Amino acid sequence: MRKILVIEDEVETRELFLRCLTFEGFWAIGAAGGAIGVKLAQMHTPDLIVCDIMMPDLDGYSVLSQLRQQSATAGIPFIFLTAKVTMADLRCGMELGADDYLTKPCTIEQFLTAITVRLQRQDELKTSYDKATPALQEDQSTVFPNCPRLREVFEFIEMHYHLPISLADVAQAAGYSPPYLTTLAQEQTGRTIKQWITERRMVQARQLLTNTSQSIGQITKAVGYQDASYFIRQFRQIHGISPQAWRQSTPTIA
Numbered sequence: 001m002r003k004i005l006v007i008e009d010e011v012e013t014r015e016l017f018l019r020c021l022t023f024e025g026f027w028a029i030g031a032a033g034g035a036i037g038v039k040l041a042q043m044h045t046p047d048l049i050v051c052d053i054m055m056p057d058l059d060g061y062s063v064l065s066q067l068r069q070q071s072a073t074a075g076i077p078f079i080f081l082t083a084k085v086t087m088a089d090l091r092c093g094m095e096l097g098a099d100d101y102l103t104k105p106c107t108i109e110q111f112l113t114a115i116t117v118r119l120q121r122q123d124e125l126k127t128s129y130d131k132a133t134p135a136l137q138e139d140q141s142t143v144f145p146n147c148p149r150l151r152e153v154f155e156f157i158e159m160h161y162h163l164p165i166s167l168a169d170v171a172q173a174a175g176y177s178p179p180y181l182t183t184l185a186q187e188q189t190g191r192t193i194k195q196w197i198t199e200r201r202m203v204q205a206r207q208l209l210t211n212t213s214q215s216i217g218q219i220t221k222a223v224g225y226q227d228a229s230y231f232i233r234q235f236r237q238i239h240g241i242s243p244q245a246w247r248q249s250t251p252t253i254a
Contacts, residue, residue, distance in 0.1 A: 003027040004115060005046040007037030007063060008081065009055045013104070017050070020108050021115075034058025038066050041073050047122075048115055050102070052081045053089070064096045074148065077118045081106075094184055099175065121152075121175045143200050147188050153181065154196070161200040162224045167193045201225070202238055209247040216243050 004026045008014035014030050021028035029044055031037035034051075035058045041049060049067070053060035060080055067073040079100045080093055093101065102114055144154040156173045157165070170193050171181040185193050201223040208219045217228050225231040235243045 001025065001027045002048070002119060003029060003044055003046040005029045005031065005037065005041055005044065005049045007031040007034060007049065007051040007055070007060070009033055009052060016108075017111060020112065024112060026115075034060065034063040037063055041067055041076065042070070045072060046076060048077045048079065048119060050079045050081060050111075050115070054083070061092060061096060064093070064098060068096060077122060079114055079118065090180075094180060118175060143203050144196065145189055149188050150185060153185070153193070157193075157197055157200055161197060161204070162222060164224055164226055165197060170197075197224075198234065198238075202235065205231075205235065205243065206246065209243055219243065 004021050006014055006017045006021070006028065008017065008030070009032055011032070014032065018028040018030045029040055029046060031040050034055045037049075037051060038058070040046075051060045051063055060082075064078055064080075067076065067078070077099045079102055080098050081102050081104055082089060083104050090101070099118055100114055102111060144150075144158070147154070152174045153170055156170055160169070167178050167182065171178045174181065176184070181193060185191065185196070189196070191199075205219055205223045208214055208222060212219075214222070216232065220226075220228040220231040223231070225234075232242055235246070239246060241249070
């Protein structure tokens with residue numbers, strides 16, 4: 001049974017959410033404030049947390065900050081409840097690691113949908129990660145930085161870089177909006193999602209150029225490009241030479 005922790009100081013709102021969660025088959029845990037919410041999260045390690053931002057004892061930002069600093073609770077999906085969402089609110093929550101926002105008042109359907117979507121996304125990513133081969137995981141670790149906030153993003157890129165994926169595809173798979181993910185990637189790594197996709201493709205392209213006799217056209221398709229001329233142009237921009245020149249200048253690894 002999935003455990004959902006609701007941290008909300010408004011009694012009626014909290015009790016309504018808890019009843020709905022219980023009716024839907026969740027193990028619902030309620031906290032009347034931020035401080036007790038942190039303690040309950042540490043005690044029960046819920047599958048997801050829904051937390052109000054404005055609370056008297058400990059606000060939602062402080063709750064999230066404390067939980068993200070502890071390994072046992074750092075990866076728990078976290079949804080903010082707020083009466084309004086300004087750009088400042090969004091940026092603050094994003095920097096701390098919030099997964100989503102719900103604006104109050106919200107319907108029960110919106111509340112449950114947000115929870116269900118995020119849990120499903122967590123399951124999908126875990127399944128994909130478990131199926132990944134050790135070799136794939138080793139390749140990934142040599143390309144992408146160790147960034148917990150973007151782990152889901154990098155896992156998706158690793159498994160799909162050979163397809164014509166875009167920022168929108170990655171954002172949808174990770175459960176973010178494209179603008180949110182763009183800002184997050186820039187803040188965490190100093191690079192864009194497109195640059196990370198390109199970087200992973202180029203790593204594979206260099207390996208194929210060095211260790212196989214595949215044609216440039218075959219390599220183009222194998223690393224996710226549809227147009228060989230575009231692949232060659234991008235390869236030249238990054239490496240300073242064409243793919244063919246790279247192949248000729250690099251000794252084949254047995």
